[in-house]
Amino acid sequence: MSDTEISVDYISNIDFPNAVAEDVITLLAKTTAGVLFTIRVNRGTESIGTIQLPMNNVAREDLEFVYMFVTSADGKKASNSLYIKPD
Secondary structure (H helix, E strand, C coil): CCCCCEEEEEEEECCCCCCCCCCCCEEEEEECCCCCEEEEEECCCEEEEEEECCCCCCCHHHHHEEEEEECHHHHHCECEEEEECCC
């Protein structure tokens, strides 16, 4: 993580049953000041990917949490959320 973005590499699991390229991966982060940043990207067809969440002028020590989860393309199903420890 830099002071301007969070970058998360992930394995898409596109080969799992019922996974489709249009599924949505959501990354969200909240600062200690209560500001929420979020980005949503399609799962896509590649086996690995990277999500970059711009966060202007936010230092690592100002992050309260970062979570990531996947929802089905139709929005009816969601994965468990994953807490991401900033490093």
